[in-house]
Amino acid sequence: MLLASLIGSFGAVFLKMGAAHLNRGFRYIINWQLGLGIALFVGSSIPFLMGLRHGELSVLYPMVSLSYMFALFWSRLFFGEPITKAKVGALAMILAGIVCIGAGGR
Amino acid sequence: MASSASVVPRQASRSNKSIYMVLGCTVFAAAAQVLLKFGANHAMPTMSLADPSTWKPFLVALLGNYQLLLGYTAHSCNALLLILALKDGELSLLYPIIALTYVWVNLLSMYFFHESMNLWKGVGIALVIAGVSLMGWASSRS
Numbered sequence: 001m002l003l004a005s006l007i008g009s010f011g012a013v014f015l016k017m018g019a020a021h022l023n024r025g026f027r028y029i030i031n032w033q034l035g036l037g038i039a040l041f042v043g044s045s046i047p048f049l050m051g052l053r054h055g056e057l058s059v060l061y062p063m064v065s066l067s068y069m070f071a072l073f074w075s076r077l078f079f080g081e082p083i084t085k086a087k088v089g090a091l092a093m094i095l096a097g098i099v100c101i102g103a104g105g106r
Numbered sequence: 107m108a109s110s111a112s113v114v115p116r117q118a119s120r121s122n123k124s125i126y127m128v129l130g131c132t133v134f135a136a137a138a139q140v141l142l143k144f145g146a147n148h149a150m151p152t153m154s155l156a157d158p159s160t161w162k163p164f165l166v167a168l169l170g171n172y173q174l175l176l177g178y179t180a181h182s183c184n185a186l187l188l189i190l191a192l193k194d195g196e197l198s199l200l201y202p203i204i205a206l207t208y209v210w211v212n213l214l215s216m217y218f219f220h221e222s223m224n225l226w227k228g229v230g231i232a233l234v235i236a237g238v239s240l241m242g243w244a245s246s247r248s
Binding site: 009018019029084097099100102103104105 | 185188189190192193196197198199201202204205208212224225226227228229230231232233234235236237238240241243244247
């Protein structure tokens with residue numbers, strides 16, 4: 001599951017990289033970064049499905065949202081986006097919310 | 107023509123446009139999940155990869171399963187909109203907003219699949235909405 005969220009977060013990074021190409025025109029929508037990003041998103045669902053077979057959804061759901069946390073670090077690393085208190089606070093609230101939704105789902 | 111070619115690279119815009127686009131994404135994603143769930147309930151002929159004679163009925167059933175197809179279409183719209191949103195916005199801001207999908211899916215599941223609401227789900231939904239709002243506020247300030 002950790003693997004799925006890690007792959008998913010990299011998917012987002014490549015989508016962001018690929019999306020930058022669109023600034024040169026919409027016809028640049030086909031590029032390898034976007035392709036890889038989408039492939040990673042689809043690929044991340046494979047370990048997710050494997051995890052679903054063994055674990056409970058209420059535990060697995062919050063783990064997927066860990067990818068948001070990974071994305072925060074990759075954004076800092078690759079795109080120089082600042083990590084602010086507001087972002088961390090908002091992320092913590094979202095993660096706590098998803099944990100609660102998972103807990104209520106059983 | 108020459109002048110339009112030298113476009114200044116746009117900075118992450120101060121407007122909340124990309125945030126609204128990601129909000130649209132979450133609606134598409136939630137609709138996709140509900141449609142896939144409906145589609146998964148369709149009875150499908152069993153297919154075995156080893157037996158080519160089972161391929162055609164499976165493919166025909168797959169193409170006739172319009173809920174499944176609509177679900178995947180919604181997923182594609184979701185991806186396209188996300189890409190367009192990421193073009194201008196910050197990834198660290200926009201990506202967590204996707205969590206709002208959980209809220210829609212829970213509400214839609216209550217309506218379509220008669221799943222029950224309870225205290226934990228209610229608190230969770232409130233927290234996610236609060237977190238997403240905080241993200242929006244953070245982006246308008248940054």
